[in-house]
Structures are given as C-alpha cells and as structure tokens.
Amino acid sequence: MASAAVNNYISKRYERWFDYSLYHCGLAGIPDEAYDVLNEVLCSLLQKNDRLLDKLFETKKNGYTELDFFVLRMIKLNASSPTSQYRSRYKPLPADENVDYTQLDVEDVLDEAEDKNNAVLERLHQVRTVFESLDLGELAARVFEFRFFQDENFSDWEGPETLKQLYEVYNGVQELIRKKIAGESIF
Template identity: 70%
Template sequence: MASTEINNYITKRYERWLDYSQYYCGLSGISDEAMDVLNEVLCSLLQKSDKLLNRLLEKKKNGYAELDFFVLKMIKLNATSPTSPYRSKYRSLPSDDNVDYTKLDIEDTKEEIVDKNELLLSRFHKVQAVLEELDLSPLARRIFEFRFLEDANFSDWPGKESLKQLYEIYNKVQELIRKKIVGESIF
C-alpha cells in the first residue's frame, strides 16, 4: 500500500502527467486514450514496493523527483511502443470504427488438434517396424535397441566396444532407418 506522501505527490502531479500523456498519445494516434495510459502507468507504479517509491520520491534532480522521470518514461513507453504493457493489454486487435462487427458473418472453423504423444508413439512404432525389417547383425541391432528403444547411455553399455564404435554403429543403423522411412514418405 502506497504511503500518504506518495498518494499526495501523485495527486499533485497528475494534471502535468496527463498533459504529457496527451502529447505522446496524440503522436501515436490514440489521443482519446491519454487518461487510460496514465492510469495504467499509475496502477503499475503503485504495485511497486513502498521502499522503491519512497526512494524515487526522495531523490531530486533539477527540481524534480526521480519519480517524475520514472512516470514520464513509463507514459512515453506505454503510449508509443507497440509492445508496451498498455498496448498489449488494451489495444491488441486493430479495429475499424466504420464496421459494424455484429453484422459480419464469421466462419466457425474447427482447429485441427494434433496429439503430439500419439504422433510420437506412431513414429516410434514405425522405427521399431523398420528396425525389424532390416538385415542387421545382432550386435548392431542390440546397440540401436539399447540407445534408442531403451533410452540408455552408451557409458552404461555392458559390452567391450568403445564409445566410438558404439556411436558409429548406432549412427549407421539410424541412417539406414531414416533412409527407409524417408523413402516410404512416412513422416
């Protein structure tokens, strides 16, 4: 909760800040929203900690409190930047005052919902099926199953093969499966 001193200062400076807001809102083509911009800035300001607000109020520069500069900067930002908090919250959709939106025919379309888990599972099964079709050595098949199907790390491999050998064999099997799947245009 803002202190009485902060509230009094805001009340005292409000008209000047509103003039500043009207100026920048006018430049941005939203002159009728100057008060809304200022009020949004003040709402945001009052959510800051009392400690910060008091520090901004006490710090003076050229006869003005640092709080003035902070508020003016926020007003300018909210009035002019298309990605500002004010514009994101209140002006996200452009509108045309000459259009009666209640008389427009809006097509109801259903969005296609993609079940990512189902897609991954079907691809996983496809890889398994292609793996079964390939004429691989038992070692190559076991290495691929160990890494891909069991999701194990080669550092835990029980055999005597080096990491380099394991990755070479795994990558070759992976490439064979990829070529087979791409050749069938499955994905």
C-alpha cells in the same frame, strides 16, 4: 500501500502527467487513450515496493523527483511502444472500414462463461468436501492445503521436507481425492 507523501505527490502531479500523456498519445495516434495510459502507469507504479517509491520520491534532481522521471518514461514507453504493457494489453480490435456494421445480422449467443465458472466452483467445493472428509495426517493436510487451496509454490514451503517429498505427499492426496470423487474404493 504507498506512503501518504507519495500519494499526495501523485495527486498534485496528476494533471501535469496527464498533459504529458496526452502529448505522447497524440503522437502515437491514440489521443483518446491518454487517461488510460496514465492510469495504467500509475496502477503499475503503485504496485511497486514502498521503499522503492519512497526512494524515487525523495531523490530530487533539477526541481523534480526521480518519481517524476520514472512516470514520464513509463508514459512515453506505454504510449509509443507497440510491445509496452499498455499497448499489448489493450490492442485495438481490427476493423474493416468497408463494412457497415449497423447492417449486419448479429446472432444472439448465450454466454456460457458463467456456467463454466459455476461448474469450476462446484468442483472446487466437491474437492474441499472430500478433502475435509479424509482422515489425513497433519503434514499431508498442510501440504495439500498449501499447494491446492492457497495456490502456493513448493519452493516457498517452510519446512524440512524436500521438494520430492512435498510432491509425493501432494500427489498422493490428490489421487485419494480423485478416487473418492470417482466413487472408487480408496481402502
């Protein structure tokens, strides 16, 4: 979480940064996206390390802070570069100017994304139920919980076990769960 001073400074400078964003978005041919570009830059900025933000805020040059220069560079980059984070994330849909889209017959297709999400959630609950029903040792339970449920990398594991040992334990538990779900005998 950024410090209160940084947050206040962002609020104070927002309108000026918006003017800069409007100018560069206009040059790039996307003037209607000036708020989006600025907000994308600020969202990215606020995800940075607090110490970095404080350092940028505290470093002054010619009446401005390094935070100003950083934000202005990011606005210009995001508005003008086709490979920038904003431009690559929010690519406009290609449109054929010769087509009258109001005259097209559009088929109503049910979105099955919700059903897929529900299936994944049910499968996750099934894995959790089977996992909790197994009589695993403490290490095996911790390893599987760490990798599968917490989605952590074994390189971040804090313990004396080697990566090879961690993967062997994890794969063993995974195989036990797979067999139990499939209805195979595990003993």
